[in-house]
Amino acid sequence: MILTAMETDATITAELKGYWVDPFGVSDEVVIGPVLLLQADVDYVTGLSGIVFEGGLAIGNTTASVIVSVNEDPMKELLSAEIDNLNFTDLVSFTEKLLHLKLPPPPNDFLEFQKIKWYICPVGMTIQNVVYPPGFSFESDMTLFGKTANASCAASDTLLSIKGSVGDFVVGPLKVSGLDDPKKASFQVQVGKDIQHLLLDGAVTLYVETYALHLLVETQPSPKISFTTEFKLTELLTFTVNATLIGVLNFKDLGKLDFTFDAYLEQHLLDYIHDELLNVLMKAKQAAEEGIEAAKKTVAAEKAALDNRISKAEEDLKAVQEKWEAHQESIEKSNQQIIDRYNADIQSLQNSITHAKKAYDAAVQSAQTKLTNALHDQQVKLWAAENNVENVKRKIASDTEDANRKVAAAKAKMDRDFGSAEKNVEDAEHKVDSLQHQIDDINSQINSLEHGSWLKKIKIPGLKTEQGALELSMKVAQGVLDGAREVLKGTDYLANAALTAYQRVHNAVFEAANKAIADLVKDVEYVAFETATTALATAQHATKGLDAAEDLLTAAEQGSDAVLAFGKAIIDAGNEALNITSVHLSGSLGKSVSGGGLTADVKGVLLKKPFGINVELNPSKVETFFKDLCQELAKKL
Numbered sequence: 153m154i155l156t157a158m159e160t161d162a163t164i165t166a167e168l169k170g171y172w173v174d175p176f177g178v179s180d181e182v183v184i185g186p187v188l189l190l191q192a193d194v195d196y197v198t199g200l201s202g203i204v205f206e207g208g209l210a211i212g213n214t215t216a217s218v219i220v221s222v223n224e225d226p227m228k229e230l231l232s233a234e235i236d237n238l239n240f241t242d243l244v245s246f247t248e249k250l251l252h253l254k255l256p257p258p259p260n261d262f263l264e265f266q267k268i269k270w271y272i273c274p275v276g277m278t279i280q281n282v283v284y285p286p287g288f289s290f291e292s293d294m295t296l297f298g299k300t301a302n303a304s305c306a307a308s309d310t311l312l313s314i315k316g317s318v319g320d321f322v323v324g325p326l327k328v329s330g331l332d333d334p335k336k337a338s339f340q341v342q343v344g345k346d347i348q349h350l351l352l353d354g355a356v357t358l359y360v361e362t363y364a365l366h367l368l369v370e371t372q373p374s375p376k377i378s379f380t381t382e383f384k385l386t387e388l389l390t391f392t393v394n395a396t397l398i399g400v401l402n403f404k405d406l407g408k409l410d411f412t413f414d415a416y417l418e419q420h421l422l423d424y425i426h427d428e429l430l431n432v433l434m435k436a437k438q439a440a441e442e443g444i445e446a447a448k449k450t451v452a453a454e455k456a457a458l459d460n461r462i463s464k465a466e467e468d469l470k471a472v473q474e475k476w477e478a479h480q481e482s483i484e485k486s487n488q489q490i491i492d493r494y495n496a497d498i499q500s501l502q503n504s505i506t507h508a509k510k511a512y513d514a515a516v517q518s519a520q521t522k523l524t525n526a527l528h529d530q531q532v533k534l535w536a537a538e539n540n541v542e543n544v545k546r547k548i549a550s551d552t553e554d555a556n557r558k559v560a561a562a563k564a565k566m567d568r569d570f571g572s573a574e575k576n577v578e579d580a581e582h583k584v585d586s587l588q589h590q591i592d593d594i595n596s597q598i599n600s601l602e603h604g605s606w607l608k609k610i611k612i613p614g615l616k617t618e619q620g621a622l623e624l625s626m627k628v629a630q631g632v633l634d635g636a637r638e639v640l641k642g643t644d645y646l647a648n649a650a651l652t653a654y655q656r657v658h659n660a661v662f663e664a665a666n667k668a669i670a671d672l673v674k675d676v677e678y679v680a681f682e683t684a685t686t687a688l689a690t691a692q693h694a695t696k697g698l699d700a701a702e703d704l705l706t707a708a709e710q711g712s713d714a715v716l717a718f719g720k721a722i723i724d725a726g727n728e729a730l731n732i733t734s735v736h737l738s739g740s741l742g743k744s745v746s747g748g749g750l751t752a753d754v755k756g757v758l759l760k761k762p763f764g765i766n767v768e769l770n771p772s773k774v775e776t777f778f779k780d781l782c783q784e785l786a787k788k789l
Contacts, residue, residue: 165189172207175231175272181249184209184218184231209233216270231272238265238292243305244343247312250288253345256372261403263314263341265303268292296339296350297321297406314341318352323367323377324409325745327357331364348372356381358745359771375401383415385774386693389424391417395741410742413750417735425778426732428697429785432778435701436719439708444716448705455698458691465688469681476681483672487665494662498655700778707779718786725759730785732756737769744771754781763788 171185184207209218209231218233240263248255272288294303296318303316317336320329330336337354349370356365358381367379378396385391395411402408417425439447672678708716722729732754739750749768756763765784769777 181252182209182246218270233268233270235268235270236266238268240264243312247307247343250307251310251312253310255343255345256348258343258348258371259375259403262369262371262375264295265290266293266295297323298404301339310344311347312341312343314343315339321406323406324411325358325742326365326379326411328352328365328367329355329357331355337365358383369401375403377401377409379411383771385417385421385771386424386696389421389693391415391421398740410740413737413739413741413744415737417737422732422735425735425781426730428700428778429730429732429782430723430727431697432701432704432782433719433722436704436708436716436782437723439705440716440720444705444709448702451698451701451705455695455702458694458698462688462691462695465684465691469684469688472677472680472684476677479675479677480672483668483675487668490661490665494658494665497658696775697778699775700782703775703779704782707783715783715786719782722759729759730756731758747772752777752781758785758788761788 167187167189169187171183173183174180175182175184187207189206207218209216216233216235218231239260240258241260243263243265244255244258247253268290269292270288270290289304289306291304292302294301294314294316296316299318299321301316301318303314305312305314307313315338317330317338319336320327322328328337330338331354337352339350339352341350342348349368349372352365352367352369354365354367355362356379357363361384363381363383365379365381367377369375369377376397378394380392380394382390383393393413393415395413398410398412435447435451438450704715734753734755736753737750738753740748744750747770749770752767752769754765754767763785765781765788767777767780767784
């Protein structure tokens with residue numbers, strides 16, 4: 153051990169052999185060692201402070217050099233470390249020790265962490281607006297799916313949780329990105345006794361369209377990946393797709409993965425297919441009765457009318473979109489300025505409180521030291537005349553401790569609630585007044601006795617002793633009162649009062665600005681925009697059936713005219729002649745995205761007889777699906 157002594161303080165350094173088991177009570181399986189370097193500062197007035205340990209912490213197969221700050225207040229104890237690299241396997245191994253759980257080992261290539269800032273604290277704390285949860289936590293960069301992500305980690309009693317965000321990446325045929333600004337997908341990794349998985353929310357581009365994506369990566373009992381997303385059949389109709397991995401998952405090369413495309417169409421989609429089939433078959437019936445050319449003219453006329461409708465809808469949408477975007481920009485710009493200014497002012501005021509609080513803590517420490525010394529001198533003088541030196545020392549120690557408790561209590565009270573500073577002053581004033589009344593009463597008694605007989609005068613020394621004790625208490629109470637008054641005048645209280653006053657005056661404006669932005673969707677400009685968007689989508693949606701009818705008539709011209717008779721038979725039989733009961737889409741997502749089709753397993757009832765047909769559905773050519781389905785149904789008649 154080395155002691156370096158200065159005029160007012162000293163520093164102790166030492167090298168300790170062995171392990172510190174269960175630091176801060178986090179886990180009896182967590183140890184720091186085998187060598188601990190100790191440094192402690194000693195102030196000759198205030199005593200021991202600034203105790204710091206440095207040693208090694210095993211995190212799986214990775215050893216980190218950690219710094220431990222020990223404080224007399226357990227709420228301020230913190231273990232910290234910086235680690236260059238850490239793999240997921242080592243993290244899970246450390247979690248096992250921390251939580252006393254047996255966890256299945258994860259794949260080595262799943263996650264990698266870099267530039268880790270690691271913390272352990274006993275009960276959680278906040279330092280300069282940074283929240284450190286109870287137990288251990290860290291912040292780091294992370295490699296996920298070959299991309300750099302940012303991550304934060306915390307452990308509860310039963311679960312390790314890692315949250316973060318990652319930029320654009322590719323998983324097989326999927327191009328994954330974020331839904332909102334900033335353009336990053338958010339994820340959460342959870343590790344516990346029964347779960348070990350990653351959940352990711354983002355966006356995916358399929359067939360030119362962008363959809364919300366929910367992706368699940370499970371590492372136990374064996375690595376696998378699956379996702380769900382919405383898929384658009386037409387401009388108005390969407391359905392949910394569930395996709396699971398084909399083959400073995402390789403975290404290092406996700407680009408070659410493929411997924412099964414699996415979806416059952418809901419009833420409203422079955423109704424749409426049914427109605428579009430009848431429209432196509434209606435044209436087939438016309439061709440059977442009036443000739444193919446007459447039917448084609450009807451289709452051409454309907455398409456021309458629909459094209460005009462689409463053009464008109466596009467013009468209307470453009471006009472209202474410009475108005476909506478201008479209105480949106482105006483509202484967001486003006487109100488965002490209010491929000492940004494409010495947040496900046498609040499942050500500035502909070503920073504002022506932080507700085508003032510530090511100055512306040514230093515002033516309290518200084519005042520407490522001065523008060524301790526003053527009490528020491530005062531009591532020695534007061535009691536030396538009536539007691540021997542040993543008794544004086546014992547009394548000094550007892551009363552100094554009591555005075556310190558009173559000052560600490562006053563400090564804690566002011567720390568907890570600046571808003572009660574006025575009451576602190578009022579309470580302290582009452583205490584001072586009460587003590588003054590007692591001192592005045594004793595003075596009156598002494599004056600009365602001094603003019604009395606010698607028998608009465610023998611009581612005077614005892615009263616003077618009591619008077620001295622009260623005057624000492626008076627000094628303590630006066631010190632508390634002066635401290636409370638200083639709080640009212642001090643920058644810490646004023647800063648906090650300024651923050652409270654600012655919030656009281658500006659909160660209504662701030663909330664109104666947020667509400668104005670949130671209520672944009674209720675404004676007439678947005679309603680007009682949405683109405684025009686729906687009108688255009690409805691018109692575009694209607695083109696699929698006409699395109700299918702046109703394709704069917706062309707095929708009939710080329711010799712496949714059996715479908716015309718089928719169309720006439722179905723339409724003449726009425727609405728109950730054809731019923732679609734289920735459509736199941738399946739296939740390789742990778743092949744489908746590359747231009748291939750999906751298999752549509754169509755089941756239903758045709759002229760009171762059940763049927764099942766497999767037809768190819770290319771998501772980019774839905775009209776072909778209707779034509780092919782009509783031709784396959786014709787074969788069933």
